[in-house]
Amino acid sequence: MKNLKNFTAASLLGMSALLPLQTTFAEETKAQATAVTTEIANIDKAAVHVPPPLPEQASSTVEKTHNPYGLEAMWKEGDLVAKVTLFILVIMSIGTWYIIITKCLQQGKIRKQGQHAEKNFWEATSLDSATEGLDDASVYRFIAEKGIKSTKNHGGTLLERIDFNTWVTISIQRAIDKIQSHLSGGLAFLATVGSTAPFVGLFGTVWGIYHALTAIGVSGQASIDKVAGPVGEALIMTAIGLAVAVPAVLGYNWLTRRNKAVMEEVRTFGSDLHAVLLSGEISTNNPINRDMK
Structure with a gap:
């Protein structure tokens, strides 16, 4: 227990x-x-x-690589010849666009003057009043004034020996030729730029390649990365030359065609004026209108 x-x-x-x-x-x-x-x-x-x-x-950022060759580097590192060549091309380009714009505006202005003359000149009661109705800067007023002046200065001078018809024709034709010369001003510059700008650019390219190869030869490094950069930089001059020449050639052809159309209207006006002047004596007291042709 x-x-x-x-x-x-x-x-x-x-x-x-x-x-x-x-x-x-x-x-x-x-x-x-x-x-x-x-x-x-x-x-x-x-x-x-x-x-x-x-x-x-998540995506990795791509770093921008700096390009040591280009137009900016060419201007900074280029010698006097390269800079002068580039400056000439720039002047050519500025002159080309200035002429194209100003001539286009001038042609448009003359066309408007022609429309005004066609509408109002022949509706006047006399040539004097018709001439006064045109703008002071109108080329059509210039032709009309020259034609009227030729009829008033024909008698009592040596010009009287010239046939009246011939003298009036010469006076009107001289006025038309002066207008055409004024319209054609600057087109020769466009033709010159169009034909020479590519060669100016080519000269800059050859000069740049020469200096690039010389520098490569001195350094003794002829690898592709050492050759491609300077040579490609020199080729920019050729591209600039072509960029200057192409607008000049196109502008020259375009303005020439427009000049022909404008001058055709001017010559038509001169021909009608010539017929009116030969139809009778010019006087403010003796109205002459288009129906007298």
């Missing part, structure tokens, strides 16, 4: 010793489970809130 009591007491003591250990293990297991759950939640939360990388951010 005594042994049974001792066994029971020992069992109770053992169980009382195991209870704190089980409680501690349960608390540690619970803490670990809570930590794992919290870590998983944080991972899910981070996966939800972190945006994906943008394509612009």
Whole structure:
């Protein structure tokens, strides 16, 4: 009986010793489970809130490479001959566009004057009043004044020996020729630029290639990267020469065709005026109109 009591007491003591250990293990297991759950939640939360990388951010930036050869480098490093050649081409280009624009405006102005003269000149009661109705700067008024003046200055002078018809024809033709000469001014410059600008650019190219090859020979480096840059830079001159010549040639042909159309209208007016002047004596008291032809 005594042994049974001792066994029971020992069992109770053992169980009382195991209870704190089980409680501690349960608390540690619970803490670990809570930590794992919290870590998983944080991972899910981070996966939800972190945006994906943008394509612009993912792509690598391309660095711009500096080109040591070009028009700017050619101007800075070029000698006097290269700079003078480039300056001549620039002057040619500026002159070409100036002439094209001014001649186009001039031709348009004369066409408007022709429309005004065709509408109002022949409706007047006399040539004097018809002439006064034209603008002071009108080429048609210039022709009319020259024609009227030729009839008034014919008698009583050495010009009287010339036939009246011939003298009036000469006077009107001189006025028309003067207008044509004024219209044609500058076209010779366009023709010159169109024919010489490519050769000026070619001269600049040859000069640049010569200096590039000389520099390469002195340095002793004849690799493709050392040759291609300077030679390509020299070829810019040829491109500039062509860019100057092409507008000059096109402008010359275009303005020449327009001049022919404008002068055809001017000659028609001069022919009609010539017929009116030969139809009778010019006087403000003796009206002359187009029906008298």
